[in-house]
Amino acid sequence: MFIIGELINGxxxxxxKAIAQKDKAVIQxxxxxQVKAGADALDVNCGPASKQxxxxxxxxxxxxxxxxxxxxxxxxxxxxxxxxGLKAAKNSVIIxxxxxxxxxxxxxxxxxxxxxxxxxxxxxxxxxxxxxxGQRLELASQIAxxxxxxxxxxxxxxxxxxxxxxxVAQAQMRDIIESIHEFKIISEPAPKTIIGLxxxxxxxxxxxxxxxxxxxxxxxxxxxxxxxxxxxxDLMDAAITAELILNKQIYCDSYLEAxxxx
Amino acid sequence: MAVQLxxxxxxxxxxxxxxxxxxxxGGSRAYSIKIGGEQSLPCLFKEGxxxxxxxxxxxxxxxxxxxWPSELSKEYGHALNDPFLWAEKCVKEYKARSLCVRLQxxxxxxxxxGPGEEAAFIRQxxxxxxxxxxxxxxxxxxxxxxxxxxxxxxxxxxxxxIGSAVQxxxxxxxxxxxxxxHNIIAxxxxxxxxxxxxxxxxxxxGLPLERIVINPTIGAxxxxxxxxxxxxxxxxxxxxxxxxxxxxxxxxxxxxEAWRAKEAKVEDSRQGVMWEVLTATALIQAGADLLxxxxxxxxxxxxxxxxxxxx
Numbered sequence: 117m118f119i120i121g122e123l124i125n126g127x128x129x130x131x132x133k134a135i136a137q138k139d140k141a142v143i144q145x146x147x148x149x150q151v152k153a154g155a156d157a158l159d160v161n162c163g164p165a166s167k168q169x170x171x172x173x174x175x176x177x178x179x180x181x182x183x184x185x186x187x188x189x190x191x192x193x194x195x196x197x198x199x200x201g202l203k204a205a206k207n208s209v210i211i212x213x214x215x216x217x218x219x220x221x222x223x224x225x226x227x228x229x230x231x232x233x234x235x236x237x238x239x240x241x242x243x244x245x246x247x248x249x250g251q252r253l254e255l256a257s258q259i260a261x262x263x264x265x266x267x268x269x270x271x272x273x274x275x276x277x278x279x280x281x282x283x284v285a286q287a288q289m290r291d292i293i294e295s296i297h298e299f300k301i302i303s304e305p306a307p308k309t310i311i312g313l314x315x316x317x318x319x320x321x322x323x324x325x326x327x328x329x330x331x332x333x334x335x336x337x338x339x340x341x342x343x344x345x346x347x348x349x350d351l352m353d354a355a356i357t358a359e360l361i362l363n364k365q366i367y368c369d370s371y372l373e374a375x376x377x378x
Numbered sequence: 379m380a381v382q383l384x385x386x387x388x389x390x391x392x393x394x395x396x397x398x399x400x401x402x403x404g405g406s407r408a409y410s411i412k413i414g415g416e417q418s419l420p421c422l423f424k425e426g427x428x429x430x431x432x433x434x435x436x437x438x439x440x441x442x443x444x445x446w447p448s449e450l451s452k453e454y455g456h457a458l459n460d461p462f463l464w465a466e467k468c469v470k471e472y473k474a475r476s477l478c479v480r481l482q483x484x485x486x487x488x489x490x491x492g493p494g495e496e497a498a499f500i501r502q503x504x505x506x507x508x509x510x511x512x513x514x515x516x517x518x519x520x521x522x523x524x525x526x527x528x529x530x531x532x533x534x535x536x537x538x539x540i541g542s543a544v545q546x547x548x549x550x551x552x553x554x555x556x557x558x559x560h561n562i563i564a565x566x567x568x569x570x571x572x573x574x575x576x577x578x579x580x581x582x583x584g585l586p587l588e589r590i591v592i593n594p595t596i597g598a599x600x601x602x603x604x605x606x607x608x609x610x611x612x613x614x615x616x617x618x619x620x621x622x623x624x625x626x627x628x629x630x631x632x633x634x635e636a637w638r639a640k641e642a643k644v645e646d647s648r649q650g651v652m653w654e655v656l657t658a659t660a661l662i663q664a665g666a667d668l669l670x671x672x673x674x675x676x677x678x679x680x681x682x683x684x685x686x687x688x689x
Contacts, residue, residue, distance in 0.1 A: 366616050366624060368574035374623045377578070
């Protein structure tokens with residue numbers, strides 16, 4: 117499982133404050149904490165409070181790159197913020213994200229191709245959030261088709277079925293999980309799949325348990341990557357164990373430690 | 379239309395283990411040998427680099443073996459009674475690139491020589507021959523815990539390969555080899571899960587994964603060769619996919635297993651040599667990096683096979 121740590125986001129108060137005060141040490145501490153816990157990449161989002169996201173994203177990326185060479189996942193709904201982030205990035209990059217809307221695809225797919233970045237494609241459009249599996253597949257296929265047309269390498273595309281909170285859209289959970297498998301058969305070679313995990317447990321009382329159960333089930337359906345809190349050790353243990361059960365790692369008594377040594 | 383071959387690109391790499399230290403490195407070997415370093419499955423030269431050829435070490439003992447079939451023992455003749463003569467014969471006459479000395483005489487059932495005596499023997503052997511050396515204990519845990527640290531110290535700085543460490547007995551050996559600058563053989567009983575676990579346990583002691591050679595335990599042709607093959611293949615696939623904990627080179631004790639086969643013991647048949655050759659070549663295709671062998675003719679044939687394969 118490719119793990120993207122979600123904790124550098126201006127919506128968290130410690131990060132929002134650090135951005136406002138330009139306190140690099142806080143950002144770097146959170147970055148290294150996530151890497152130590154097993155993150156393969158770090159999501160970077162200025163958050164809603166940032167007044168100058170175009171410059172803040174550069175400051176964040178530069179601060180992080182001083183302490184790690186892990187991939188940077190530039191997270192913004194605004195293409196100009198992403199473009200600005202790309203200029204500052206020296207580490208490898210994941211663009212988070214495009215939607216299925218043509219105006220976004222026309223900017224972000226060429227941008228990703230130009231910077232040899234990976235691209236997250238959300239199965240969502242200006243018309244709103246999909247209500248079922250069919251709509252998810254339709255939107256994902258539009259993104260994949262745009263990538264193929266623009267000659268963006270499809271194995272660098274990460275399709276996200278959009279995970280909804282369980283207390284809002286319980287009836288959709290099965291569709292979301294099954295979409296992961298269906299996305300994998302959109303093209304050959306297959307696109308990758310990703311979820312923003314934490315949303316599933318938004319507003320619930322058993323967040324960690326719901327997160328790791330959902331992640332385990334999604335893994336069985338072929339999930340390649342997840343944006344999550346890597347400091348949740350039970351969650352990381354569950355992710356490692358799910359892949360063990362799918363025979364992606366060789367078992368040994370210390371398999372959790374072995375995975376973390378990788 | 380030309381057929382396009384599908385080629386796999388691997389992200390992982392087998393670690394490279396160097397055996398033997400030359401003068402500038404604090405040892406007294408004439409040269410060192412490198413094993414491992416593959417970035418591809420065996421013989422798939424186009425998928426990734428295979429920088430080092432498989433190496434063959436001649437197996438010698440500190441005492442005369444009493445159970446070797448005549449086809450094998452007559453080749454060495456009276457040299458079997460004098461380990462130094464035996465070692466020199468291998469190096470000078472048969473051009474051995476490395477030697478593997480088995481300290482059988484220290485086994486409680488076959489002489490029970492003391493650690494001091496064997497350590498002195500190892501030092502003398504290192505003085506007589508200048509090729510890289512592999513040192514094997516007796517397989518008796520209690521004895522090996524006394525024997526191997528003494529031999530490790532006697533060979534300090536020579537960067538030998540010493541074993542075997544097993545899951546129930548690795549700590550004392552690993553600590554000594556770490557201190558004296560040697561590499562370790564991690565032995566598991568045809569079991570990939572234990573092989574992986576043992577590598578983790580040894581590296582937790584501070585001996586880096588890059589100084590471990592896996593003995594996966596093999597069977598000779600007709601005696602479980604295919605089990606060894608499948609274990610080695612599984613480890614290689616995982617290692618090349620990025621699992622560093624199984625990314626160690628393999629040492630295979632081909633001579634020991636091949637000459638135990640009843641087919642190898644048929645008098646006046648030359649079958650033993652063929653048994654050793656066929657076991658070795660099959661294991662090279664499974665990914666063996668270091669083969670410990672016994673009969674000079676078998677070694678000559680396998681060396682020719684390696685040269686042809688890698689040219």
